[in-house]
Amino acid sequence: xxxxxxxxxxxxxxxxxxxxxxxxxxxxxxxxxxxxxxxxxxxxxxxxxxxxxxxxxxxxxxxxxxxxxxxxxxxxxxxxxxxxxxxxxxxxxxxxxxxxxxxxxxxxxxxxxxxxxxxxxxxxxxxxxxxxxxxxxxxxxxxxxxxxxxxxxxxxxxxxxxxxxxxxxxxxxxxxxxxx
Amino acid sequence: xxxxxxxxxxxxxxxxxxxxxxxxxxxxxxxxxxxxxxxxxxxxxxxxxxxxxxxxxxxxxxxxxxxxxxxxxxxxxxxxxxxxxxxxxxxxxxxxxxxxxxxxxxxxxxxxxxxxxxxxxxxxxxxxxxxxxxxxxxxxxxxxxxxxxxxxxxxxxxxxxxxxxxxxxxxxxxxxxxxxxxxxxxxxxxxxxxxxxxxxxxxxxxxxxxxxxxxxxxxxxxxxxxxxxxxxxxxxxxxxxxxxxxxxxxxxxxxxxxxxxxxxxxxxxxxxxxxxxxxxxxxxxxxxxxxxxxxxxxxxxxxxxxxxxxxxxxxxxxxxxxxxxxxxxxxxxxxxxxxxxxxxxxxxxxxxxxxxxxxxxxxxxxxxxxxxxxxxxxxxxxxxxxxxxxxxxxxxxxxxxxxxxxxxxxxxxxxxxxxxxxxxxxxxxxxxxxxxxxxxxxxxxxxxxxxxxxxxxxxxxxxxxxxxxxxxxxxxxxxxxxxxxxxxxxxxxxxxxxxxxxxxxxxxxxxxxxxxxxxxxxxxxxxxxxxxxxxxxxxxxxxxxxxxxxxxxxxxxxxxxxxxxxxxxxxxxxxxxxxxxxxxxxxxxxxxxxxxxxxxxxxxxxxxxxxxxxx
Numbered sequence: 001x002x003x004x005x006x007x008x009x010x011x012x013x014x015x016x017x018x019x020x021x022x023x024x025x026x027x028x029x030x031x032x033x034x035x036x037x038x039x040x041x042x043x044x045x046x047x048x049x050x051x052x053x054x055x056x057x058x059x060x061x062x063x064x065x066x067x068x069x070x071x072x073x074x075x076x077x078x079x080x081x082x083x084x085x086x087x088x089x090x091x092x093x094x095x096x097x098x099x100x101x102x103x104x105x106x107x108x109x110x111x112x113x114x115x116x117x118x119x120x121x122x123x124x125x126x127x128x129x130x131x132x133x134x135x136x137x138x139x140x141x142x143x144x145x146x147x148x149x150x151x152x153x154x155x156x157x158x159x160x161x162x163x164x165x166x167x168x169x170x171x172x173x174x175x176x177x178x179x180x
Numbered sequence: 181x182x183x184x185x186x187x188x189x190x191x192x193x194x195x196x197x198x199x200x201x202x203x204x205x206x207x208x209x210x211x212x213x214x215x216x217x218x219x220x221x222x223x224x225x226x227x228x229x230x231x232x233x234x235x236x237x238x239x240x241x242x243x244x245x246x247x248x249x250x251x252x253x254x255x256x257x258x259x260x261x262x263x264x265x266x267x268x269x270x271x272x273x274x275x276x277x278x279x280x281x282x283x284x285x286x287x288x289x290x291x292x293x294x295x296x297x298x299x300x301x302x303x304x305x306x307x308x309x310x311x312x313x314x315x316x317x318x319x320x321x322x323x324x325x326x327x328x329x330x331x332x333x334x335x336x337x338x339x340x341x342x343x344x345x346x347x348x349x350x351x352x353x354x355x356x357x358x359x360x361x362x363x364x365x366x367x368x369x370x371x372x373x374x375x376x377x378x379x380x381x382x383x384x385x386x387x388x389x390x391x392x393x394x395x396x397x398x399x400x401x402x403x404x405x406x407x408x409x410x411x412x413x414x415x416x417x418x419x420x421x422x423x424x425x426x427x428x429x430x431x432x433x434x435x436x437x438x439x440x441x442x443x444x445x446x447x448x449x450x451x452x453x454x455x456x457x458x459x460x461x462x463x464x465x466x467x468x469x470x471x472x473x474x475x476x477x478x479x480x481x482x483x484x485x486x487x488x489x490x491x492x493x494x495x496x497x498x499x500x501x502x503x504x505x506x507x508x509x510x511x512x513x514x515x516x517x518x519x520x521x522x523x524x525x526x527x528x529x530x531x532x533x534x535x536x537x538x539x540x541x542x543x544x545x546x547x548x549x550x551x552x553x554x555x556x557x558x559x560x561x562x563x564x565x566x567x568x569x570x571x572x573x574x575x576x577x578x579x580x581x582x583x584x585x586x587x588x589x590x591x592x593x594x595x596x597x598x599x600x601x602x603x604x605x606x607x608x609x610x611x612x613x614x615x616x617x618x619x620x621x622x623x624x625x626x627x628x629x630x631x632x633x634x635x636x637x638x639x640x641x642x643x644x645x646x647x648x649x650x651x652x653x654x655x656x657x658x659x660x661x662x663x664x665x666x667x668x669x670x671x672x673x674x675x676x677x678x679x680x681x682x683x684x685x686x687x688x689x690x691x692x693x694x695x696x697x698x699x700x701x702x703x704x705x706x707x708x709x710x711x712x713x714x715x716x717x718x719x720x721x722x723x724x725x726x727x728x729x730x731x732x733x734x735x736x737x738x739x740x741x742x743x744x745x746x747x748x749x750x751x752x753x754x755x756x757x758x759x760x761x762x763x764x765x766x767x768x769x770x771x772x773x774x775x776x777x778x779x780x781x782x783x784x785x786x787x788x789x790x791x792x793x794x795x
Contacts, residue, residue, distance in 0.1 A: 002556040019243030026247075028599070051240050052233060116230025135228055136235040161185055168223050171230075 003069050010058050019051060025070050029077045036081060046084070050076040053106050066099070075100065079107045115178070119171035127163035134160055187217065191224045255605075258551070262528035262544045269539055270532065362728035362735070366711040372752045373438040376781060380424035380455065387421055397427040398478030399454060407471040411464040421460040428453035429478060431717060431724070432788035435748060440715060440726040441690060443488060443499040445737065449721040451485050451689040452477040458684060466684060473681050477689045490686025496726060499688050514574075514618045515610065524575045524619055525608035542623070545604065549625060552600040557592050564631035569597045572622030579607040579616075587641050594641070597625065693723060697740040700768040704734045704747070712751040717791065719744040739766045746791060749774050750784070759784050761791075 001021050009018035026047050033043035050073045057063040065072060079100075082088060096104060120128065130148060133139045141153045141160070150156040193199050194207050211218050385391050385403060392402040401423075408417045428434050429452045441448040454475065458465040467473065477485075488499035517523065522534065529540035558567060573584040581604045586594040609616040681687055704727070706712060714727045714734040720743060727734040743766045751758040760774035779787065 002554075002560060016239055016243050019240050020247050020250075023244050023247035026244075027602075048237060048240050052236050055236060056229075112226050113229040113233055116226040116228075117233040118230075120227065120230045120234065131231055132234065135231045161188060164188065164224075164227065165184070167227050167230075171223060171227060 003065070006069060007058075007065065010055075015055070022051060022054075022069060022073070025073055028070070029073060032074065032077060033081055038081060042081070042084075046077050046080045047073070049080045049110065053080075053103075053110050056110070057106065076103055076106070079103050083107050083111070112175075115174050116167070116171050119167050119174060122170050123163060123167055127159075127166065130156070130160055131163055131167070187220055188224065191221050195225065195228065254551070258544075258548060259528050261547055262526070262540070265543050265547070266529055266532065266536075266540045269536060269543070362730055365713060365729075366752070368711050368752045368754060369713055369750070372750075372757070373436070376785075377437040378426050378428070378433050380426040380457070383423045383425060385421050385423045385458075387418055393423075395425050395427055397429050399425070399427050399452070400476040400478075401425070402474040404471055404473075407468050407473070408458055408460075408465040409468045410460075411466045416468065417460050417465055419460070421458055421465060424455075424457040424459070426455040427478075428455075430789070431722075431792045432785060434724055435715065435717075435750075435788050435791075436785065438496040438713070440496055440724045441499065441688070441722070442725055443690070443692070447693040447723055447725060447739075448488070448499060448688070448690040449693050449718075449723045451691070451722070453490075453689070454687045456681070456684040456687060467681075475681060475687070485689050485691050487681065488688040488690050489681070489683060490688055492686070497686055499686075499690060514620060515612050517610075517619050517621050520610045520612055520617070520619055522611040524579065524610040524621075527605050527607070530608070545623065548603060549597075549600050552603055553625075553627070554596055555627065555629070557596045558590075558627055558629055561590050561592055563589065563593070564629050567593065567627045567629060569593060569625040569627065570622065571597050571601055571625065572620060573601055574618055574620050575607050575609060576618050577609050577616045579609040581607070585641070593627075693721065693740075697742065699738040700741045700766065702736040702739045702766060703769050704736075704772055704774070705732055706734065706749065706774060707732065709734075711753050712749055714747060714749045717746045717748060719746065741766055741768075747772070747774070748788075748791075749776070751776055757781065757784060759787055761787070 006018050006021050009015070009021065026043075029047050029050070030040065030043040033046050034040070038046070053076050054069075054073060058065075093104070120131070123131070126148070130144065133144050133147070134141075139147075141156045144150070144160075145153045145156040148156065150159065190207065194204065199207060211221060381396050383393055383395070385393075387406055387408055390403065390405050392400065394400050403423070406416060406418070408421055409415060410417055426437075428437060428439060434440075434450075434453065439453060441450045454477075456473070490497040490499050517538075523537050524541070525537055526541040526544045528544065529537050532540055567589060569586060569588040571584065571586045573581050575581055581601065584598045584601045586597040586601075588594040588597060610619045611617065702716075704714060706714070709729065709732045712729070712734075714729075716725045716727070716736060716739075717723070718725075725736055725739070727736045729735075745764060745766055747760075747762045747764065749758075749760040751760075757779055758776040759779045760776045762772065762774055764770065764772065
């Protein structure tokens with residue numbers, strides 16, 4: 001499938017299909033990571049991260065894909081892997097081209113979200129479900145209260161704020177420990 | 181809390197893009213001035229993105245699963261297709277009219293096997309067609325004779341084991357009572373051997389061309405062009421260099437050169453030894469990585485000769501044959517796809533004749549390429565008409581596909597071709613003389629695109645699979661660091677032993693002595709033993725064994741019993757030289773008296789030369 005068609009899939013909200021197409025590129029990315037000393041599991045993680053970054057960028061209105069999906073994912077994967085290994089030297093960073101700089105920024109930005117994801121996963125099962133239902137499935141509090149057997153819509157709503165607050169707290173402390 | 185909920189909702193609304201234009205502007209303004217609010221916003225954004233990641237990951241994983249499933253389904257589909265194709269071909273074979281119709285299964289891509297390959301390189305090596313034939317025969321024989329040697333060795337080992345285990349207890353007791361290590365050779369003796377060893381023949385070699393020379397005693401060397409590099413800098417050396425060759429065919433030369441025929445503890449029988457060295461204006465040279473000097477020894481008639489390389493140690497030269505290393509060299513034997521005895525088998529093409537296998541493989545590869553090749557890559561490049569892609573790849577000893585090369589009009593197209601070829605599953609490797617060998621396979625694809633190809637035929641060459649190349653280079657390195665052994669022959673029809681070495685230095689064309697006779701311990705006592713070296717020459721075979729000196733005892737270890745041998749002792753004191761020789765049969769720890777007589781160097785050489793006829 002051509003890149004153009006995959007892009008259309010993304011645009012038309014057929015993200016799953018697009019991901020499936022893009023997975024055809026995975027063996028080559030896996031090769032890259034293996035050649036850099038990573039394991040297959042590493043390669044899997046890296047490629048997943050690269051797809052998330054790609055997806056995030058595609059959702060941005062000001063982003064256009066200047067190269068092929070393969071080239072893009074390849075360089076993102078390279079950066080993700082290097083970042084995972086903490087292998088950036090200052091000199092290297094200075095030598096980056098503008099395209100690479102933006103990829104590098106993407107990778108760093110994504111790192112924040114990874115922490116947030118971790119924080120979220122530390123929440124109790126019920127909190128996780130509640131937040132996912134609200135934010136991902138965009139369910140109304142009314143429905144959520146029904147499904148999750150809250151006594152009222154309001155309690156569900158209150159509970160959601162508490163869960164969110166909890167996630168934020170965990171996130172803040174992890175960020176602090178990372179930065180220090 | 182109230183305010184917090186309010187803010188959270190506001191941020192949510194902003195992120196969900198449900199604010200009015202005006203509200204949005206106010207919101208953004210607030211972000212700029214209210215740092216607390218900005219932090220809140222950032223955190224919330226992060227958390228929401230974090231939650232998003234959870235959803236995305238689930239989605240990606242699902243996509244991956246379905247991709248993997250799809251891939252398997254395709255493979256299953258392909259193998260079913262291959263089976264169908266082979267059935268069709270198989271049935272058609274009996275009706276003699278085969279091929280051309282089935283070949284055009286796919287109207288977009290057709291493959292033609294390119295069946296001209298490797299032999300060129302062999303031809304380059306040796307131009308004389310007669311010798312070329314010999315060399316090829318040797319290659320062919322490698323496998324079988326190695327097998328034979330192995331078997332012999334194992335039989336011998338079984339036979340010996342009993343004897344050895346009986347002897348072992350004895351040896352142990354002896355060793356305990358002696359508790360000494362063998363003494364190193366006396367310095368006078370060492371100096372004597374060094375001084376009197378045979379002088380090398382110096383041959384001027386022009387490195388620009390392939391060079392063949394017959395040395396004084398009949399060894400034929402063929403050196404490919406540009407084969408030498410500086411030993412230190414590894415830089416290629418050009419122009420005239422000096423090759424020093426010392427040939428050891430005569431017993432006297434070997435004895436005076438302090439050479440024996442032993443590989444660690446195993447007895448060897450020699451078909452000649454060589455010492456090769458090269459220099460340019462005194463600078464030491466070595467063979468370039470991967471280059472081989474072909475050598476034909478001037479002796480004949482013994483089966484199972486192998487090449488050994490030597491390492492000098494205190495006692496003289498110890499010979500080594502490294503089987504594992506040899507295998508890696510054998511792997512370097514590449515057989516042309518057109519001539520290989522049993523062609524590599526594409527999974528699904530088993531149980532067919534060679535030609536049908538070739539056909540089956542062509543079709544299968546054809547099919548895979550036509551399925552996998554992304555035509556849009558070519559289309560998107562604006563290519564038109566018929567596009568030719570030439571691909572070649574290796575199928576190694578294990579059946580893996582690697583070292584894919586592709587030539588096409590555009591890099592992207594060649595890249596895609598390489599990608600597709602790397603999809604090929606593992607083959608059952610091709611075989612030559614029952615041994616898996618590497619083959620190179622090349623094919624030409626034509627892609628048919630709309631319109632007419634008006635471009636001039638520019639060609640881009642893409643070489644792929646770095647990893648494979650790395651492995652290959654590592655292998656070459658390990659070959660170079662090995663001791664340069666290169667093959668075995670056993671063929672009565674080949675009168676002389678021909679080999680190739682990848683290393684200079686000591687080279688010996690030998691075979692292991694596989695005597696099935698009982699073995700006995702053999703030790704000698706000599707009065708006033710200082711400065712003495714004792715060797716044993718076997719009359720029935722070209723073999724010389726050294727002894728280890730323990731005070732006044734000279735230990736030969738285990739020897740086959742009832743062999744006609746000559747014990748030769750050379751003794752060197754400060755100013756005098758003595759020789760003793762004694763013909764005898766080997767038996768357990770014989771009672772032997774050696775009569776030393778004083779000799780001059782000339783006399784010694786004469787005496788030794790007299791023995792040459794019995795070697």
